[in-house]
Amino acid sequence: MRDVRVFYRKKGAMKFVSHLDMNRFMTRLINKAKIPIWFTEGFNQHAYFNFAVPLSLGFEGQYEVLDLRIITPDYSNEQLVLDLNKASIPDIEFLDAKEPILKMKEIVFAEFKVIFDELNVELAEKINGFFAREQIITQKTTKKGGTKDIDIAPLIKKWVLKENELTLILTAGNENNLNPNLVLSTFFESEKIAPVDYSVIRTMIYDKNLNPFK
C-alpha cells in the first residue's frame, strides 16, 4: 500500500462541476480506469482519495492535486497516469503522479491568473491603486448570519498587473482561504464601478516558502 499524489488540469465543461460533484466524478473515474485503489473498511466502504484545496465553480485549474492510496505495489505512477487519462474526458487531463512530499495542510498559497475581457488604462490604474492600499476592508458573513469587516490586504501575498492579466498570489488552505472573486468584488464595490467580465485560472499552489506544492 502506498500513497500517490496525482496532478491534473480541470477545464472546459469541468469548470462547472462543483467540489461536491467532483467527489462523485472521481469515484467513478477511478472505478472506470480500474485503478487498484484502497477501499476504506467498515460499514460504508469507499475508495480512498483526497483533494487538495477546492476550486471554485467556474475556475480553470492547472495544478490540481489529488492523493490516492494504491494497493498493488508494482503498479507504476506512469501506468496510473495512463490509465486515468484513458478513462477520462479531455476536460480532466492527468499530468503527473509522484510520491507525496508535503502534507495537504502545508498548502499556504495559491496563484491565480485573472484575465479581463477588456481592460482600459483607467481601470488598470484603479487596480494598481487598489492593491497598493495598506488596508483592504471587505465584509464577510459570519457563521451567525451577520457580517463583519475584515482586512484582506495581509492575505494578498503578491499582485502583478500585466496588460489585461492580473496575477494574484493569495492565502489558501483551510484557515484563511481568499477567493479571487471576493478580491475582485471588493475592488468593484470600493471603486464604485460596474463589474467587468473576467475569467480565472488557478495556476499553482504553494507551500509557505512559495515553493510549488509537491
Added chain:
Amino acid sequence: MNEKEFERLLLSVQKPGRYSGGEINSVIKDKSKVDVRFAFCFPDTYEIGMSHLGMKILYSQFNSRDDIWCERVFAPWTDFEEKMRENNIPLFALESRDSIKEFDFIGFTLQYEMCYTNVLNMLDLAGLPLKALDRDEKYPLVVAGGPCVCNAEPLADFIDIFFLGEGEEVDLEVIDLYKEHKKKGFSKVEFLKAAAKIEGVYVPSLYEVEYLEDGKIKSVTPKGNAPKTIKKRIIGDMDTAFYPDKFVVPFIQIVHDRAVQEVFRGCIRGCRFCQAGFIYRPVREKSYEVVNSQAKCLCENTGYDEISLSSLSTSDYRELEPLLNNMLEWTQENHISLALPSLRIDNFSEELLEKIAHVRKSGLTFAPEAGTQRLRDVINKNVTEEEILSTCKTAFEGGYTSVKLYFMMGLPTETDEDLKGIAELGQKIVDMYYSLPNKPKGKSVSVSMSVAVFVPKPFTPFQFEPQITKEEMERKQNYLKSCITTRKIDLSMHDSSTSFLEAVFAKGDRRLGAVLESAYKKGCKFDSWTECFQIEKWNEAFSECGIDPDFYSLRTRDYDEINPWDHLDYAVSKEFLIRENKLAHADTTTPNCREKCSACGANCYGEGVCFERR
C-alpha cells in the same frame, strides 16, 4: 454566442451542469460526416430525463450508426430559459451546442401527460412554429414516442409522426426512409405518406376526426392509403435486442444516479389501473446470462458503484436466483452495490439469502393500492394483508422500524369501507410492531401512507371509468383523515389538481390541442412541478376554448363509444378490456399470464410469455 459568453451565462444560473454537456461517454461526432442529425428531447429537467432508461437505449443505439448523430436536449429550467430568451439563444443540443432547428429530426419522449406544455415550449425555444401544418421542408421533422403516444391525440396538431410501442426498430426504419427521400428531393407530404405505411408509425395529419353532436367521436377516417388502425411495435427477442454498453455519466446528481440493467419488458400481473401493465405486453425476458454480462459491462464503462435491475416487477423474473448469484459475485468484489427491489424471497436458497443479507437494503415499501381485499380484487392487485403483515414482521424483527405504503383513492366501486380499510391496515401494522417481543429496543414505529388520486388511463380495463370529482375527493380525504387515530401513521395526500388535468389529457381528443396551446401561451410549463403549476391559467384556457374538461374525465364511457385512441392497436383488444372491466365490477380477479392466459390479444406477435413452456 461564443464560448466565454456561454460560460458566463452558465455561471449565472442554478446547476450549470444541466447545460454544459461534455460528460463521460457523451457522443461527439463530426457533423459533416453524418447524414442524419437527431435531437432527442426529454420534455423535463436534465435530472429527470437523464434518469430515463428508454432515452439511454435509443441514444446509444442511434449513435452506434455512423450515419446518425443523436444528441440530447432537456427542458431548460425557468432561470436558464429566461437567459436564453434574453440573449436570443435558441434551444441547443448538449453535445454540439448547435441549435436544434438545423437538425433533421426533433424527437420527444412522452412519459407523462403533464409534460405537454414543455413540448410546446421547447418547440418554441427552438424557433419552430408549433403546429405541424405550419412547418414545411425547411424545418426538422417533429416525432414522438413513449407511453403517452397510446393516446397522444391532444398533441396531434403539433407532432408530425408518432411511434407506437418500442422504438428500437421502427425509429431506424423511419430514419432510413428519410435518407432515401432526402436523396430524391424531399417533400414532407410525400414522406409522411410513405412513412405511414411502416408498421408502428402514426401520422396524425392523415386522419380525419368527426364528432357527434353530443361531443363524442363519430368517426376517425384515414386519408389516402393510411392504414385504418396503427399497430404498436415490439422487440421480439430481448437477448439480441440492442442494449447500451455505456451510459452518459452526469456531473450533477440526477434522480436515478446509477447503472440500470433491464431484465424484462411487460408485466404478467394485469393490475387493472396500470397502463404500463397493458401497453407493454407481452412479457419478454432476457436470459440471466445476458442480463449479467450487460450489467457488468455497464458498470465497467461508467464507473458506477451502484446498479439496479429494471422491470415492472422484478420478483416475477424467472431466473432471479441464478442472476443474483452471478451478479453478487462481481458486484461484491468490485465494491458495487446492487440495489434490490423488495423481493419475494420465500423460495431462495439459504446460501443466496445469506449473500443478500449483506447487500444494502432499500426501504420497506408496499403498494397495496386499496384498503380492503374486496377492492384489491376489483383492481386485480395481488397483495394480501397477511403477506404485508408477515413481511413487515420479518423486517421489524430484523431491525426495521419504518414502512411505506402506497394507495389510491377514487378507484371504481370504492366505498367509505374501503377507505377505512387503509387506516385499519396501518393500525394493524402499528399494533403488530408493539406486540413483537423482539422489536427494536426503544424505538417507535413509523408507518407512512401515501394516497394518490386514481387517474383512469387508456388501454386499461378502467378506461371506461370516470375519475372522482374534486368535491368527492375532498370528502373522501377528510373521511380518511378522521379514520386515523394514531400519530405513528403519517398520512400524505397529494395536491390533486394535477391528477384532474392528467385524467383530462390522458383520455382527451384532438380538440384539447387548442387548450394546450392557449395554456402554454398564458405561461404554463413544468406542470408536474408544484412550484410551476398554475391551475387558474388552465381553467382560463378551457373556458376560452369553450371546452369542458369534465367531459373527458368525469364521464362513464359506454363500451361501444369510439374513444380517441380506438384506431391505435396496442395488441390488447377492446373486447378483453371490456371483459376485464366486467370482472372488476363483479369483484373477480384474473390470474396472471403464467397461471392462465386470458387471451388479451398480445400473443399476436408470436413472442414472449404467451409461448413460454409451463
